[in-house]
Amino acid sequence: MLDRLDPEDGRQLLVLNCPLVWATSRMGEANEVVAPRLGLPELPVVQWPDTDDRTVPTLHWKTRSLVAWAAGRPVVWLDDEITVADRRWVAAHHPVRALLHRVDPHLGLTAADFAQVRQWLADCTGTS
Numbered sequence: 001m002l003d004r005l006d007p008e009d010g011r012q013l014l015v016l017n018c019p020l021v022w023a024t025s026r027m028g029e030a031n032e033v034v035a036p037r038l039g040l041p042e043l044p045v046v047q048w049p050d051t052d053d054r055t056v057p058t059l060h061w062k063t064r065s066l067v068a069w070a071a072g073r074p075v076v077w078l079d080d081e082i083t084v085a086d087r088r089w090v091a092a093h094h095p096v097r098a099l100l101h102r103v104d105p106h107l108g109l110t111a112a113d114f115a116q117v118r119q120w121l122a123d124c125t126g127t128s
Helices: 007-014 029-038 063-070 084-093 111-125
Strands: 075-079 098-102
Touching: 007 029, 063 075, 063 084, 075 111, 084 098, 098 111
Parallel strands: 075 098
Antiparallel strands: none
16 A cells, blocks of 8 residues: 555645644554655654453544654544544543544545544634
8 A cells, every 4th residue: 555655645645734643553664654755754652551441332442642752632543444423522521622533544645634624623713
């Protein structure tokens, strides 16, 4: 899938003017392999727990850890495996705004995806 990465996505991410973090199972490898292909600097990496805490079996394995990482801050999560169960759980357990945006794995990030994220960020800051 690395050959499908579009360097324009990196530029689009950088101009969002918000902190970026890798929330991938690749963990630190994302900075070594993915970031250079996208033209991104080294980014912080969400550290996943060593165990698969599936206390809520319908949740994505990242959901609870991402909410813990966000620590009450607004968060945008872009992923190709987000479900309604994840959105419901985050709405019930994360005290501030969160955008959980599912990216079509066959298309990757699109102009419409970036437009939705930009609008959400503008709504958060009151600059729309």
